[in-house]
Amino acid sequence: MIARLLLGLAVLFLLAFLISPDSFAGLFQPLTKNNAPAIYTQTSLLSLTLSHLGLVALAVAASTLVAVALGVLVTRPAGREFLPLARTVTSVGQTFPPVAVLALAVPMMGFGAGPTLVALFLYGLLPIFENTLTGLTNQRPEVTEAARAMGMTPRQRLWQVELPLAMPLILAGVRLSAVISLATATIGSTVAAKTLGEVIIAGLLSSNTAFVVQGGLVVGLLAILIYEGFQALEGRLSRRIGLAQG
Amino acid sequence: MIEIQNLTKRYDGNTVVDDVSLTVETGQIAALVGTSGSGKTTLLRMINRLVEPSAGRVLIDGQDTAAIAPYLLRRRIGYAIQGHGLFPHRTVAQNIATVPRLLNWPEAEIRARVDELLAMFQLDPTQFRDRMPHELSGGQQQRVGVARALAARPELLLMDEPFGALDPVIRAKAQEDLRALQRRLGTTLVIVTHDMEEAVALGDRIAVMDKGRLLQYAPPAEILTRPATPFVQELIGTGERPFRLLSLSRVADLVQPGEAPGAPISAEASLRDALADCLWTGRDRLPVDGGGVVTLAALRERAAGADIGSAARASAGSPAR
Ligand SMILES: Nc1ncnc2c1ncn2[C@@H]1O[C@H](COP(=O)(O)OP(=O)(O)OP(=O)(O)O)[C@@H](O)[C@H]1O
Ligand SMILES: [Mg+2]
Numbered sequence: 001m002i003a004r005l006l007l008g009l010a011v012l013f014l015l016a017f018l019i020s021p022d023s024f025a026g027l028f029q030p031l032t033k034n035n036a037p038a039i040y041t042q043t044s045l046l047s048l049t050l051s052h053l054g055l056v057a058l059a060v061a062a063s064t065l066v067a068v069a070l071g072v073l074v075t076r077p078a079g080r081e082f083l084p085l086a087r088t089v090t091s092v093g094q095t096f097p098p099v100a101v102l103a104l105a106v107p108m109m110g111f112g113a114g115p116t117l118v119a120l121f122l123y124g125l126l127p128i129f130e131n132t133l134t135g136l137t138n139q140r141p142e143v144t145e146a147a148r149a150m151g152m153t154p155r156q157r158l159w160q161v162e163l164p165l166a167m168p169l170i171l172a173g174v175r176l177s178a179v180i181s182l183a184t185a186t187i188g189s190t191v192a193a194k195t196l197g198e199v200i201i202a203g204l205l206s207s208n209t210a211f212v213v214q215g216g217l218v219v220g221l222l223a224i225l226i227y228e229g230f231q232a233l234e235g236r237l238s239r240r241i242g243l244a245q246g
Numbered sequence: 247m248i249e250i251q252n253l254t255k256r257y258d259g260n261t262v263v264d265d266v267s268l269t270v271e272t273g274q275i276a277a278l279v280g281t282s283g284s285g286k287t288t289l290l291r292m293i294n295r296l297v298e299p300s301a302g303r304v305l306i307d308g309q310d311t312a313a314i315a316p317y318l319l320r321r322r323i324g325y326a327i328q329g330h331g332l333f334p335h336r337t338v339a340q341n342i343a344t345v346p347r348l349l350n351w352p353e354a355e356i357r358a359r360v361d362e363l364l365a366m367f368q369l370d371p372t373q374f375r376d377r378m379p380h381e382l383s384g385g386q387q388q389r390v391g392v393a394r395a396l397a398a399r400p401e402l403l404l405m406d407e408p409f410g411a412l413d414p415v416i417r418a419k420a421q422e423d424l425r426a427l428q429r430r431l432g433t434t435l436v437i438v439t440h441d442m443e444e445a446v447a448l449g450d451r452i453a454v455m456d457k458g459r460l461l462q463y464a465p466p467a468e469i470l471t472r473p474a475t476p477f478v479q480e481l482i483g484t485g486e487r488p489f490r491l492l493s494l495s496r497v498a499d500l501v502q503p504g505e506a507p508g509a510p511i512s513a514e515a516s517l518r519d520a521l522a523d524c525l526w527t528g529r530d531r532l533p534v535d536g537g538g539v540v541t542l543a544a545l546r547e548r549a550a551g552a553d554i555g556s557a558a559r560a561s562a563g564s565p566a567r
Contacts, residue, residue, distance in 0.1 A: 151321030
């Protein structure tokens with residue numbers, strides 16, 4: 001109950017701050033020196049936030065599509081032999097530093113959103129892939145058996161039974177990816193992608209702590225809200241199929 | 247009619263079903279009994295090809311099942327298992343509607359069928375239709391599992407310990423209902439059970455398995471009076487035998503002319519109930535509803551295997567190999 005209230009307040013605060021950042025100037029003034037501006041105004045915070053979210057959404061959607069497809073592929077009899085390969089690819093995607101991906105992608109794709117999308121996409125594959133794998137393989141045997149015994153084709157079993165039952169876990173993977181990407185996207189601003197990283201970098205360059213804090217604050221709040229939103233959805237699905245109590 | 251011919255299943259060198267042949271006539275119930283690990287489930291699952299045989303074949307109404315695509319074959323065969331295997335993400339109605347939906351029945355017909363089945367299993371449709379499986383008791387889940395197996399009116403029904411999770415009272419009721427239902431629909435039924443009592447109550451014939459082999463396949467009376475091997479005899483439990491024999495027949499089968507005082511017994515009651523009544527009330531003859539009496543002497547004779555033994559011998563088709 002209290003958690004809900006806090007979340008509601010966070011949403012309100014975030015909206016108010018993004019719509020009218022100047023009203024909060026007083027709050028950030030103590031963090032500035034030498035009468036520097038308290039609020040970043042080069043680009044509107046709202047438009048930066050929207051493009052930041054858009055970038056993350058696009059990248060996570062792409063990772064989800066690819067990771068779930070991979071997860072499905074390697075759990076089919078025909079694709080089982082690709083499991084080690086898929087594991088390697090997704091782990092490398094996660095361990096290869098996004099900054100390095102940016103550095104490699106810029107010469108090929110030029111500055112802008114492209115390299116950031118690639119970095120986020122690669123970075124987000126692993127959690128979704130691993131969770132899809134767990135969700136599809138750890139199903140109650142009598143349920144999968146019943147699906148076979150009822151005369152469902154392999155495709156019908158996948159769409160009507162296996163994927164719906166794996167959905168809470170898949171969503172948990174997407175949640176992790178989304179939250180990681182939300183933070184990681186800030187580095188995109190080093191290669192001219194429009195993200196909230198722009199505010200933070202501007203703060204670093206001009207030694208303006210207020211900018212750094214407000215950029216970080218917006219990203220942090222977004223991450224919390226997205227995290228909670230996904231978790232609520234997962235909880236709802238799990239409860240519906242009797243996996244979790246409450 | 248199901249004809250199982252020389253069916254064998256081996257798992258890396260281990261023969262878990264060993265050259266089993268048996269025939270279940272249309273509209274009959276075959277009960278598979280045997281100790282744990284004797285291959286009952288494996289045998290059952292080879293009928294709808296959840297397990298592919300290593301050798302031998304299964305014919306359904308003369309058609310070799312190996313020639314039918316497994317998913318099409320399975321839509322024709324009802325299947326109910328212990329632990330029911332309901333789809334946890336689907337409502338009771340959606341669970342029951344699984345096979346009709348796969349067969350593309352019209353929506354209205356599916357809805358009517360679901361309600362009909364729910365009512366048949368004493369589950370009020372308005373109350374249960376939209377519940378999720380985890381919102382049901384174990385016994386209710388079990389019944390929904392059986393309803394799902396029956397939904398598309400299969401001519402053949404396979405059940406693997408469907409009543410394992412039920413308490414004795416509900417279990418007896420469920421067996422009775424299943425028996426009545428099966429008689430009414432004329433479904434051919436193969437049911438696996440651990441429980442000899444259940445096999446005797448339900449089976450037109452009982453197949454006794456041990457270590458993958460079929461030891462005896464015969465009507466209950468014959469299994470009880472003439473067990474083919476010491477193992478079968480042990481499985482029957484000699485202490486229970488007279489009572490199981492009596493439970494096979496109705497009072498109506500043993501009624502003789504005469505009159506007796508005291509409370510009458512229904513002609514539909516089992517002879518076992520009649521014996522219990524005699525013992526409990528200290529009478530040696532009971533009046534039967536609709537006229538006549540049943541005597542303790544006749545009950546004793548029947549319990550010792552008289553009559554039935556010879557009748558069973560006459561009616562037994564092919565005894566075990
Ligand atoms: N997929 C499998 N791979 C290897 N062995 C198996 C497999 N399935 C079953 N078995 C073995 O086959 C034997 C028979 O198993 P089955 O499940 O048919 O027994 P059952 O008679 O149904 O036993 P229960 O009464 O305990 O259910 C067992 O020894 C079991 O370990
Ligand atoms: Mg079994």
